Amino acid sequence: MGSLFSLMAGYPNPSAVHFPTTSAFPKRRVNGDRQSTLSLEEFVRMRCPSVLSEFKPAWWLWNGDMQTLYSVLGNFTKVDTVTYARTHLRLKDGGTIGLDFTPVEQESIREDAPIIVVLHGLTGGSYEAYVRGVLYPACKPVEQGGLGYRAVVVNYRGCAGVPLTSPQLYSAGHTDDIRQALMYIAHTYPKAPLVGVGFSLGANVLIRYLGEEGTSSRLLTGCALACPWNLSKNSNALSSTFIGRHVYSRGMGSNLLNLLKKHIPALTGDPSSPTAVAVTKALQLRRPTLQEFDGAITRLLGGSSPPFPFETAEDYYAWGASDKIIGDVKVPLLTVNAGDDPVVQEVPMLAGGNSSTVVVVTPHGGHLGWFESTSFNDVTRWITRPVLEWLRAAVEDLDMRTDPAQLYVDDNGFLCQRDREDLGCKVTHEFKGKVIQGANVKTSGVLQGL
Known part of the structure; x- marks a missing residue:
């Protein structure tokens, strides 16, 4: 992937970045003023400077293998502690997915606060440190330096303590489970803009969902991190x-x-x-x-x-594969991969000619690592800054509109979507009064960080 870095000639950092040449999104109206358009390159330069900032790996995590193995073997139980309230959704096909909401006490959050919808990696869940690394600062109150957002982690069938109630599992290409989760979230918080973040396998699912839905997406923007693409x-x-x-x-x-x-x-x-x-x-x-x-x-x-x-x-x-559908994405999308990722080595740098997508490849970072030093031994994840900048700026600056299908509740109590009568979901269990500790629901025998 070294040849990709030649695309960044003229930039002060060594990351490879591809901006679409024909991108233009309307800016959000201010006091009823006439709208203007903003290219994604202008948008990134003005509001998301971390996307263009240099990522410097921690001195003792100097290559992709070290970054990846630290993500798997590191102790993150006391870092970015997040608590969740879990809801189980039963789907029409008999399957169950688990939605972990944070913050648990949501009464003080305004009803139109943005909601980050998270798709985790291969066998992970809401407990993953890479998930908490984004949600901890995003969901802190504004007065404490956070964004004041809500978040929902969609735990796949059988993952992170979610029961398996049908003979179907999940995969990198199956999008109906996230589609039904979004139906429920949008129905529960009708005034809240929904934004998506996907990690590894979840990034692949996110991109496929956005491409399949096009202008009907319930997500108004997304970030895909360490996507396996082809x-x-x-x-x-x-x-x-x-x-x-x-x-x-x-x-x-x-x-x-x-x-x-x-x-x-x-x-x-x-x-x-x-x-x-x-x-x-x-x-x-x-x-x-x-x-x-x-x-x-x-x-x-x-x-x-x-x-x-x-x-x-x-x-x-x-x-x-998500590389073949990236061209159909119609909402602004940021994708970030690492050039030394030992798991993902092929990245569609030109995003299939898509005019809505910014593709970034950092020279270092491994697979879901991006660890940088904060002191001699302490590390933090660089990726958190560009993700939060992108989501916040997209919500605040861009006049993003989609036209998702209408929802209704059928005679059996399933929340359904007008154009997909085969889909539907309803709540089977809410863990009211119980809190799921984000670092302590890890599935035993399953390595973290993947």
């Missing part, structure tokens, strides 16, 4: 090196297998069913690579039918 190319690149295959790929595959083991009863109730047969076979794997797990399970159970099941993992990768 799943096939990045899977092959990951498997092409010893450390890629035997450390990262097997680490992610083992994470998925350990997560699967926690839901065996839900998946094998009928031992003769195709799902139970596939799960039983997958449980015989020992430290599978990511591709081996995807070939055994994700291609079969990673989404609704159609298009699932797929014949091979490669077929699933070809379908689930």
Whole structure:
């Protein structure tokens, strides 16, 4: 990816940045004044200077492997502490997703405060330090130096303590679960602008959702961090090196297998069913690579039918890639990858010609790392600043409007969307009076940071 940095000639920092040449978003009206337009490059230069600032990795985390491994092995339990109130949503297909809301006490927050909707990584959840690193400052009260926003983390089926109530899992390409989560959030907070942040697998889901929805998106802007983009190319690149295959790929595959083991009863109730047969076979794997797990399970159970099941993992990768749909995104989008990311090595720098997207590749940062020094031994995540600047500026400066489908409640109590009668959700459990500690709901046996 070193050739990408040549695109930044003339900039004072070594990150590669691609601005669309034909982007123009209306500025928000002030006192009824006539609107003008603002290019994304002007927007970034004026309101998001951290996007163009130099990221300097902590001296002892000098390369992508060190950054990535620290994200996985570091102790973040006392950093950026966030508490959540959880709501379980039952979906029409029988599945369950978990929405973690923060702050828990929301009465003092204005009803039109922006809401950050977060999609976590491969086997993570709201407990992840990279999630809390963004939400802690975003959801602090303004008088304490925060943005005063709300946030909702969408925990995928079976992740972070969410029960598995159907034989379907999740994947990098399946977007209906986030679509239904957004239906509920928009219905619950009708006056609040919704903005999205996705990490790794969640970034891929975010981009696919934005591309599929176009001008009907319920999210008015988004940030996609460490997106895997072309799943096939990045899977092959990951498997092409010893450390890629035997450390990262097997680490992610083992994470998925350990997560699967926690839901065996839900998946094998009928031992003769195709799902139970596939799960039983997958449980015989020992430290599978990511591709081996995807070939055994994700291609079969990673989404609704159609298009699932797929014949091979490669077929699933070809379908689930986000690089082929980035050109259809119609809302302003910031994507950030690291040039030394050992997990993601292929980035569509020109964003498929999309006029709504800014693509940034920092020279360092690893996979979901971006750790910089604050003192000799202490570190913080650089990525938090550009994300918060982008979200705040987009809400305050840009007159962003979309036209999402209307919602209604059907006779069975499901919240539904007019153009997708197959979708629907309703609350099955709210943990009222209970607080989920953001650092303490980690799924045992599953490595953090991925």
